Amino acid sequence: MRLRCVVLDDFQGVATRMADWSVIKDEVEVVALREHLDGEDALATALADYDIVVTLRERVPFPASLFARLPRLRLLIASGMRNSVIDHAAAEAHGVTVCGTASSGTPPVELTWALLLGLARGIVEESDALRAGGPWQSTVGADLHGSRLGLLGLGRIGSRVAQVGLAFGMRVSAWSQHLTKERAAENGVELAASKEELLTDSDFVSVHLALGERTRGLVGAPELALMKPTAYLVNTSRAAIVDQDALLAALHEGRIAGAGVDVFDIEPLPAGHPMRTAPRLLATPHLGYVSRANYTTYYGQAVENIQAYLAGSPVRLLP
Missing domain, CATH: 3.40.50.720 (NAD(P)-binding Rossmann-like Domain)
Incomplete structure (x- = not known):
């Protein structure tokens, strides 16, 4: 048989x-x-x-x-x-x-940049408006060149995201609990003195950490409050690293400019889940590896x- x-x-x-x-x-x-x-x-x-x-x-x-x-x-x-x-x-x-x-690790690197660029240039909003006969130009794009990209994690994926950021002319910094100045320098990026400094200074923050006891809930309400109101957060790593309720609150209250998210606490995401309708959110159904x-x-x-x-x-x- x-x-x-x-x-x-x-x-x-x-x-x-x-x-x-x-x-x-x-x-x-x-x-x-x-x-x-x-x-x-x-x-x-x-x-x-x-x-x-x-x-x-x-x-x-x-x-x-x-x-x-x-x-x-x-x-x-x-x-x-x-x-x-x-x-x-x-x-x-x-x-x-x-x-x-x-x-x-290539597909998640590419999706990270798809989300980041989509947020920065309002791609979804502008495309939807154009196809629906709506206003001709309604957003003002955020510039990548000269802005600061902050990476939470500089491992296999984070380091490749950094290289793309540098190619765009961005100032790239990184932080994780065990990241050294030498490792950061090897990748041509600055070592942020702390997680708080990275969040405060960055125009774009991208998460590239493994999920563990030290990283679960690493970005919560206090951390999101440190970000600029013009800053964007991207998470293609693990949902539990970013407190989902805190992120939803920050998006609804306009405390950050937007977020790009590919990972969720519940997958597949239920039809009525608040992440499906949150404002300022560019979301994809865990396509990082697809x-x-x-x-x-x-x-x-x-x-x-x-x-x-x-x-x-x-x-x-x-x-």
């Missing part, structure tokens, strides 16, 4: 076209689900008859309680080589092998992971 594999959150319906799944068709039946499964009960019911699960990013938690309800599960594949919502100890205890895939190249990598390596597992030599093991 063939094993059964399910691919979760295939929102665009492309998972089975982004890789050659035919190489495992004799041993594995593959099903892709376009609808998100919300909650442990729904997951336990839907996944009960599958031996292999392919999950995207950190949208679907796999705690110990879920592993206990999936006795048939043997292989869990996540995109990327780090996943904080999988209980790896529980997976091992239940005999589940957990594998990852490579993931490019690109042809990344999907080809995710699903192509998922197939390779399945082949290696079937051969008795699993690869790209997590954590």
Whole structure:
């Protein structure tokens, strides 16, 4: 009997076209689900008859309680080589092998700039007005050249965002708890003396930190209050780094010029969620990782992971 594999959150319906799944068709039946499964009960019911699960990013938690309800599960594949919502100890205890895939940092860098430029030049407002026969020019764009870009985090993605900022002629500074002056200088940027200084001085602030105990809620109401009323905040990293309620309040009260957000506390975002209608907000449905190249990598390596597992030599093991 063939094993059964399910691919979760295939929102665009492309998972089975982004890789050659035919190489495992004799041993594995593959099903892709376009609808998100919300909650442990729904997951336990839907996944009960599958031996292999392919999950995207950190949208679907796999705690110990879920592993206990999936006795048939043997292989869990996540995109990327780090996943904080999988209980790896529980997976091992239940005999589940957990594998990852490579993931490019290029797509989130590009989306960061799409959001930042969209905010700075009022792209959505002007496009909507033009198509609707509205006013001809209603916004005054913010200049990038000569303005200050402040980066919270200067790692793999933040450093590449910095290079684009420098190419635009921006003054770029960065801060994180362990960032050194030498590391900042290597990337041609200034080291901000503190998080507070960075927020106070920047015209654009972009978040590029990993989520952890030290970064959860790092930008809350006090931090947003430090930003200029003409400044913009962009978050393509993790939703929990920026206090969502505080951000909504700042947007509604006009205390910052706007925000570009690609990550949310709840994903997919419910239809009535206040982030869908907040003013001064340019929002995208977690598109940071969504690109042809990344999907080809995710699903192509998922197939390779399945082949290696079937051969008795699993690869790209997590954590």
